[in-house]
Amino acid sequence: MKVKEYLPLTETSFFILLSIAASPKHGYAIMKDVEAMSEQRVVLATGTLYSALKRMLEDGWIERVEVALTNGELRERKLYKLTDLGRKILDAEIDRLHKLVKLTQLKGAREER
Amino acid sequence: MRYFEKLLLNQVVCLYGSLLLLLPYPFRVEFGAEIRDIFFQVLQEAEQRGALWLLKVSLRELSALVGAIGRENWVEFLFRVRKLNGAKDWTGVVFQKFCFLNKSMIVWIAANFLGMGAVGAIFLLFASILS
Numbered sequence: 001m002k003v004k005e006y007l008p009l010t011e012t013s014f015f016i017l018l019s020i021a022a023s024p025k026h027g028y029a030i031m032k033d034v035e036a037m038s039e040q041r042v043v044l045a046t047g048t049l050y051s052a053l054k055r056m057l058e059d060g061w062i063e064r065v066e067v068a069l070t071n072g073e074l075r076e077r078k079l080y081k082l083t084d085l086g087r088k089i090l091d092a093e094i095d096r097l098h099k100l101v102k103l104t105q106l107k108g109a110r111e112e113r
Numbered sequence: 114m115r116y117f118e119k120l121l122l123n124q125v126v127c128l129y130g131s132l133l134l135l136l137p138y139p140f141r142v143e144f145g146a147e148i149r150d151i152f153f154q155v156l157q158e159a160e161q162r163g164a165l166w167l168l169k170v171s172l173r174e175l176s177a178l179v180g181a182i183g184r185e186n187w188v189e190f191l192f193r194v195r196k197l198n199g200a201k202d203w204t205g206v207v208f209q210k211f212c213f214l215n216k217s218m219i220v221w222i223a224a225n226f227l228g229m230g231a232v233g234a235i236f237l238l239f240a241s242i243l244s
Contacts, residue, residue, distance in 0.1 A: 027147055027148075027151045028150075028151045028154050028155075031151070031155075043173070045173050045174050045176075045177030045178070046148050046151045046152050046155065046174060046177065046178070047148070047174070047177040047178040047179075047180060047181030047182075048177045048180070048181065049151075050144045050147070050148050050181065051181045051184055051185060053144075054140065054143070054144065054185075078147060
């Protein structure tokens with residue numbers, strides 16, 4: 001399947017991919033990051049987040065990294081990171097959004113404030 | 114912690130734990146523990162911001178979980194049907210699955226429905242007389 005066939009991404013998918021683009025993160029950190037990046041506009045609940053993560057894992061956009069236990073932790077922490085396919089999809093989506101913004105500027109559609 | 118918040122917290126944790134059991138087994142095995150851990154973290158954070166915030170977060174989490182239960186069970190159902198039959202048309206497969214119902218079973222189910230209807234009608238009659 002071509003990368004472009006996955007586009008456009010939903011806002012939730014886009015923010016999740018963007019959140020783990022820089023470094024692998026665990027579920028709670030992804031939730032908080034998405035909330036901060038979207039200025040509290042996209043607030044993910046736990047169920048929604050894990051449904052999305054499961055789908056992305058199945059599609060090969062992300063992968064899971066298990067981190068060994070440190071003192072005081074009862075369970076292994078699972079981090080999520082982008083795969084090559086995931087990064088390609090994110091880059092393609094960013095390109096698409098750039099083109100849209102450029103087009104908007106060209107057409108002068110945005111009212112100057 | 115105030116009494117109301119504690120009560121709410123206990124109820125929400127119980128309800129969430131029960132609802133988690135409704136997720137499909139493979140999903141629960143893979144993500145159940147993580148979901149529970151994160152849910153506790155979210156609740157702990159909400160608890161510090163007061164009862165109203167806790168209520169808001171609880172409702173958001175519960176409704177999202179209900180949505181996830183529906184979605185994941187549907188996905189799991191489609192996956193199993195396709196895996197079992199190699200079929201793309203799931204409606205035909207579902208119909209096949211219910212072909213084990215023979216005539217007498219259908220009559221028995223219909224009778225039960227009628228029976229429940231009759232009991233309901235009698236209950237309504239009594240309720241109207243009493244009111």
